[in-house]
Amino acid sequence: MSALPAIRALALAAALSVVAAAAAAQVPVASSFDPIRAGEVPPGYYQSVPRGVIRAIYEPRFVAADKVRWPDAALVIGVEYQGVAKAHPVSFLNFREMVNDQIGDWPILVSW
Amino acid sequence: MVHRREIADQPIWFGNQGGLWGNAMTWFDHATGSVWSQPLGLAIAGPRRGQRIDLLPSLLTSWRAWREAYPHTVALDARGGGSGFDLRAMVIVVELEREAVAYPVTALQRVGVINDELAGVPVAVVADPRSPDRWNVFSRRTGTGVVQFAAHERGIRDPQSGTVWDATTGAVVAGPSDAQPLLRIPALTSFPRDFLTFWPGGRFWTIAN
Numbered sequence: 001m002s003a004l005p006a007i008r009a010l011a012l013a014a015a016l017s018v019v020a021a022a023a024a025a026q027v028p029v030a031s032s033f034d035p036i037r038a039g040e041v042p043p044g045y046y047q048s049v050p051r052g053v054i055r056a057i058y059e060p061r062f063v064a065a066d067k068v069r070w071p072d073a074a075l076v077i078g079v080e081y082q083g084v085a086k087a088h089p090v091s092f093l094n095f096r097e098m099v100n101d102q103i104g105d106w107p108i109l110v111s112w
Numbered sequence: 113m114v115h116r117r118e119i120a121d122q123p124i125w126f127g128n129q130g131g132l133w134g135n136a137m138t139w140f141d142h143a144t145g146s147v148w149s150q151p152l153g154l155a156i157a158g159p160r161r162g163q164r165i166d167l168l169p170s171l172l173t174s175w176r177a178w179r180e181a182y183p184h185t186v187a188l189d190a191r192g193g194g195s196g197f198d199l200r201a202m203v204i205v206v207e208l209e210r211e212a213v214a215y216p217v218t219a220l221q222r223v224g225v226i227n228d229e230l231a232g233v234p235v236a237v238v239a240d241p242r243s244p245d246r247w248n249v250f251s252r253r254t255g256t257g258v259v260q261f262a263a264h265e266r267g268i269r270d271p272q273s274g275t276v277w278d279a280t281t282g283a284v285v286a287g288p289s290d291a292q293p294l295l296r297i298p299a300l301t302s303f304p305r306d307f308l309t310f311w312p313g314g315r316f317w318t319i320a321n
Contacts, residue, residue: 027125027142028125028142028143029142030127030140030142030145031140031141031142031143031144031145032145033144033145033158034140034145034147035145035146035147035157035158035161036129036131036147036157040157040158040161041157042133042147042156042157044133044134045131045132045133045138045147045156045157046131046132046133047130047131048130048131048132049130049201049303050130050201050303051127051128051129051130051131051140052127052128052130052140052198053128053130053197053198053201053202054128054130054196054197054198055127055128055196055197055198056126056127056128056139058125060188060189061188061189062186062187062188062189063186063187063189064186064187065179065183065184065185065186065187067187068187068189070175070187071175072174072175072176073174073175073176074174074175075172075173075174075175076172076173076174076175076178077113077114077170077171077172078170078171078172078173078178078181078182078185079114079168079169079170079171080171080182080185081168084186085178085182085184085185085186086185086186086187086188087175087178087179087185087186087187087188088188089175089187089188089190090172091190092188092190095196096196097128097137098126098127098128098139099188100117100125100126106116106118106168107116107117107118107123107124108114108115108116108117108168109114109115109116109117109124109126109139109165110113110114110170111113111114111115111137111139111150112113
């Protein structure tokens with residue numbers, strides 16, 4: 001009788017670890033190929049800082065609106081699709097510049 | 113702006129290319145390394161050159177206005193995402209009396225403490241234990257002479273006197289009652305290429321030093 005909760009807990013843990021592994025495995029490792037370094041440089045292109053130094057966000061987390069304490073006047077980039085609405089604060093995007101996100105069933109890139 | 117990061121039903125993962133084209137942001141995609149122009153959503157170099165992704169409708173507005181329009185909205189948790197800037201590509205620059213030395217962040221992270229001297233001033237570049245990619249620079253000259261610091265669990269230590277200083281503040285943590293706090297020396301971070309632009313005669317510190 002007492003084995004059942006333990007088995008359920010194990011099954012749940014196994015399921016969660018599979019989901020976590022799948023989620024973690026979703027972001028492919030960045031290719032080491034850089035066409036700019038290979039000499040394919042579009043006219044007018046300027047390499048300001050090395051690739052990847054400004055780290056994009058790959059697994060953003062969102063919280064309910066009442067869980068953040070942003071000023072009313074804070075600028076956000078808002079996206080709404082399939083009944084889901086998401087706000088990305090510009091103050092944070094100024095710093096990270098890019099968020100690989102998803103809304104509904106669409107993968108999206110929010111950039112500033 | 114917001115783009116749909118998908119080609120042939122496959123999501124594309126983008127990082128920051130760090131370059132400007134038309135004075136605007138560029139990305140690179142993880143799968144092929146191709147470089148993309150943000151305003152056009154267009155790959156401008158690499159295997160995917162010429163491909164485009166769609167711009168999606170989005171709103172740049174105030175948090176208040178957005179919440180009023182979409183009361184059920186969620187908000188990006190800005191506490192996540194780790195450190196935003198990969199400092200491993202950078203050097204810590206100390207300039208004294210026109211002499212400049214660049215200490216690679218990766219080297220500092222490996223050794224924890226760098227004891228060096230420039231313009232006749234003995235300096236220590238110290239990894240900050242409170243922040244994984246932060247650092248502080250102090251003078252190695254104390255009331256009792258010039259110290260060769262060793263890393264210590266509570267900061268940095270003078271093996272001669274046993275004095276320990278806090279690696280963030282330079283305050284004395286342990287030691288004789290007349291031990292003095294360390295003097296902080298100004299420093300900045302830079303990219304190696306830019307260091308040589310500003311200080312063409314500058315030298316790079318290496319672990320062999």
